[in-house]
Amino acid sequence: MNYIQILKKGENFLKKSKIKNPCLDTELILSKVVNKKREEILLNNNKLKNTDIIKFKNYLLRRFQKEPMAYILGYKYFWKDKFLINKSVLIPRPDTEIVIEEALKYLPIDKSKKILDVGTGSGCIIVSLLKERPKCVATAVDISKKAINVAKTNAKLHQLENKINFINIDIDKHKSYNYDLIISNPPYINSIELNRLDDDIKFHEPMLALSGGSNGLSKIKKVIIKSKKLLKINGKLIFEIGYKQKDHCLKILNENGFYINKISRDLSGKDRCIVSTKLQ
Numbered sequence: 685m686n687y688i689q690i691l692k693k694g695e696n697f698l699k700k701s702k703i704k705n706p707c708l709d710t711e712l713i714l715s716k717v718v719n720k721k722r723e724e725i726l727l728n729n730n731k732l733k734n735t736d737i738i739k740f741k742n743y744l745l746r747r748f749q750k751e752p753m754a755y756i757l758g759y760k761y762f763w764k765d766k767f768l769i770n771k772s773v774l775i776p777r778p779d780t781e782i783v784i785e786e787a788l789k790y791l792p793i794d795k796s797k798k799i800l801d802v803g804t805g806s807g808c809i810i811v812s813l814l815k816e817r818p819k820c821v822a823t824a825v826d827i828s829k830k831a832i833n834v835a836k837t838n839a840k841l842h843q844l845e846n847k848i849n850f851i852n853i854d855i856d857k858h859k860s861y862n863y864d865l866i867i868s869n870p871p872y873i874n875s876i877e878l879n880r881l882d883d884d885i886k887f888h889e890p891m892l893a894l895s896g897g898s899n900g901l902s903k904i905k906k907v908i909i910k911s912k913k914l915l916k917i918n919g920k921l922i923f924e925i926g927y928k929q930k931d932h933c934l935k936i937l938n939e940n941g942f943y944i945n946k947i948s949r950d951l952s953g954k955d956r957c958i959v960s961t962k963l964q
């Protein structure tokens with residue numbers, strides 16, 4: 685079988701499962717299998733080896749079963765870089781880049797600031813920030829041991845393994861303090877919305893990274909209360925929220941003595957990130 689034949693078969697197969705971009709996904713899978721760029725496979729109609737046909741079918745079946753492309757390919761682009769990922773971590777989302785944009789405003793390029801990333805997952809936020817601000821040092825925590833391993837791999841890939849201290853711990857138990865900045869994309873989906881998520885997310889991404897308890901706010905609350913203890917006075921807490929959570933989050937922040945600097949919206953105009961300051 686050659687490239688054109690297998691691409692057509694693959695596309696038709698994925699269409700049966702109502703995959704949104706069957707043509708693109710099939711091309712990306714073939715380019716992974718034969719280890720060539722997508723443009724190359726479209727320009728050269730080579731014959732496939734039997735072992736590659738088997739690999740192709742396996743990946744295609746995973747996609748047919750709605751596994752996200754990022755897990756099948758093993759990577760996702762975020763901010764300015766490529767991050768390795770697997771099913772132990774949330775797939776980095778473009779919305780989360782707002783946290784980076786806001787955090788950079790409080791990190792002068794020539795200063796060494798101490799940063800904490802709560803729920804680091806793939807490490808995409810903290811690695812991106814440290815690449816932009818090489819004088820800073822950071823700690824990144826996650827309750828998932830497997831996620832910490834992925835984050836360490838990404839830090840190594842981007843030559844930052846000596847700048848980030850990764851700790852596998854529940855944020856509740858983290859003891860070190862005096863941070864200038866705490867950033868977080870906590871799990872914030874409530875139980876009703878969890879059930880309504882697309883199958884790609886619901887059945888493949890880690891629940892630990894998605895579920896914010898029955899009202900979606902339990903992990904956010906935990907991060908705010910803990911940040912009050914861990915931040916320096918005037919330190920910043922910058923975190924991502926679900927688009928209907930602004931009012932609840934502002935209330936929790938106010939109750940815990942934070943000043944609200946800004947609420948940022950995502951590209952679709954939804955409230956997505958809060959910038960706040962620990963006052964005392």
Ligand SMILES: C[S@@+](CC[C@H](N)C(=O)[O-])C[C@H]1O[C@@H](n2cnc3c(N)ncnc32)[C@H](O)[C@@H]1O
Nearest residue numbers: 776803804805826827828854855869870871893
């Ligand atoms: C929404 S994911 C964010 C991952 C990554 N920062 C990103 O933006 O792509 C939330 C992460 O928080 C971690 N997490 C959940 N509860 C936690 C807790 N109590 N302490 C530390 N990390 C926690 C999860 O394992 C998951 O990796």
